[in-house]
Amino acid sequence: MHTLEQLRSGALAGKRRLDLSCDLIELPEEVFGLADTLEVLNLSGNRLRALPHQLPRLHKLQVLFASDNDFTVLPEVLGDCPALQMVGFKANRIAHVPAAALPPALRWLTLTDNAIGHLPTELGERPALQKLMLAGNQLTALPSSLQAAHKLELLRISANRLEHVPDWLTELPRLAWLALAGNAMDWAWASETALPEVPWHALTLGALLGEGASGHIHHVKAAGWPQPLALKLFKGAVTSDGLPEDELAACLAAGQHPTLTTPVARLTEHPAQAQGLLMPLIPAGYTNLAGPPSLQTCTRDVYPLGFTLTAPMALQIASDVAGAVAHLHARGVMHGDLYAHNILIDPVHGQARLGDLGAATRLPGDHPELCQRLFALEVRAMGCLLEELATHAPASGSHALRALAEVCLRPVPDERPTMAEVARQCQVLLTHLAV
Structure with missing residues (x-):
């Protein structure tokens, strides 16, 4: 974290990232002295209610975080920042999102834990939009224009007031990570498992x-x-x-x-x-398969530099994870966050365990067609994982994984296999490798 003293003294000259959390009520003028270099500005944890109209002077600014402040309206000046791709205003008091506040290059928007009841049509007119995080608001509907968001891969709309899943949502070609629990959809669920x-x-x-x-x-x-x-x-x-x-x-x-x-x-x-x-308790020695997405990768996990897997290990991980997700789907649960960073592996033998159901959604037992369409989105997430496993395995042993990944990544969700079929295919590949 940086200080106002550092900023005002010139000690931060040339910085590409600035983190200021010091009870600010306005943006310090000295920030504009970094206009030729600043790419990431983190203003989270202050008392800001507005941003200055000069903000576009930060002409290289790509990322702006302003969580845990006092904003009630998403500032319109954001839309005048041509390079701004990532906007995060979590845990403010935002009730209004003007169309003018959406930057033209918007790729990642986080408005979690606010009071938003309506989103502008123009949100679906941002062609680079890839990640949209809206959990914990008061939305009763999504703008139908989002059906044109063909690059949208991750959507968090849990804990809102949505009454149904729009048909177009399950037809988005790249959507793979979806969380929509805690809405007013009046779904009927199977009884929960009793636990000690x-x-x-x-x-x-x-x-x-x-x-x-x-x-x-x-x-x-x-x-x-x-x-x-x-x-x-x-x-x-x-x-x-x-x-x-x-x-x-x-x-x-x-x-x-x-x-x-x-x-x-x-x-x-x-x-x-x-x-x-x-x-x-997970046995000692297990480790995360990868780290979570970075500001640069947006929706894709980050693997350690030089990370490799043997072909048997890659197939074992694929088989274990596909089996776990197929089990969830059979129980009417969509994981919602099927990522390598939520997978623990035994680095010696390759056995894997899937965890973290924080984004999971229980789906209605009396709407089988809707369940099938939603599960098809998660099959795409499995395709991304298979693609990553193949990338880190020897070329000679990754062809089958790549072929299976391609089927899971088909742009038309109805043309993807079920997760049960993916699990079966993984098991067949693993068996053939052992022969």
Whole structure:
């Protein structure tokens, strides 16, 4: 994080990224001294309510973050910034999004956790739009113009007031990651799996294992359980993926599968009434297959430099993940975030486990055609994963993975296979490799 003193002294001259969180109520004039170099401006965690009309003087600005401020309207001056591609105004009080506020080169828009009830038609007229995060607002509909957003790959519309899924949504050729739980769609769900309950006082809290958008994960020991467990303790606030209670419900609906990280018990009697789930502890040595998308990659994961897989490992990972997702689909659950960064692998043998149901959606059992169309979107996400696995495996052993990826990536969703068929194909390939 930078300081006003550094900015005013000239110590930040030539910077391409500026991070200022110092209780600002207006943008310091000295920021414009970086006009010839500044590409990323992070103003999150201040008290800003407006941006100056001179903002386009930052002619190289590509990324602007202004989360956790006091904006009530998305500033129209953003639309005058020709190079601006990424706009993030999470957790403000925005109720109005003017058409003029949408930059012409808009690629990634985050307006999570605001009070937006309507979006302008012009949103669908931004041809580069690839990532749209709108969870935790008051939307009752999406602009029909978004059916022209043929590059849109990730859409988060959980925790709004949508009453139905528009037909055109399931026809978008590149949409692969969708979260829409917590809306007013009046869906009928299958009954959840009953889980044992473990009271808070029966737990011995261990080390913090990690933190996600929706909660903290701790190593715990539970009285009466022979093996150590991991506790996911929900934060209880809206996240970029949606509401914690929807994640919890999806986890319960998912049930058990050997390559899926799902709960074995639920927490009760927490002193602050926090909700929590107890998961099997992943064996030591497992690691994330990749890191999450970067500002540059937008919707695609980032793999370590020089990362490689053997052909058997790539196929094993593909088979394990496809089997886990096919299981979810059979239980009426769309994962919504099928990414390599949500997959843990044994780097020695290649076994994989899929986790993080934060963006998951339970789908209606009485609308099988809608379920099929929505699941077809997730098959495209599987195609992206297969493509990545093939990229990091030897060319001689990746042809079959690439061929399967191409089928999953077909631009017409109805022409893609089901996830059950993808899982079957992966298993056949794995079997043939072992012969």
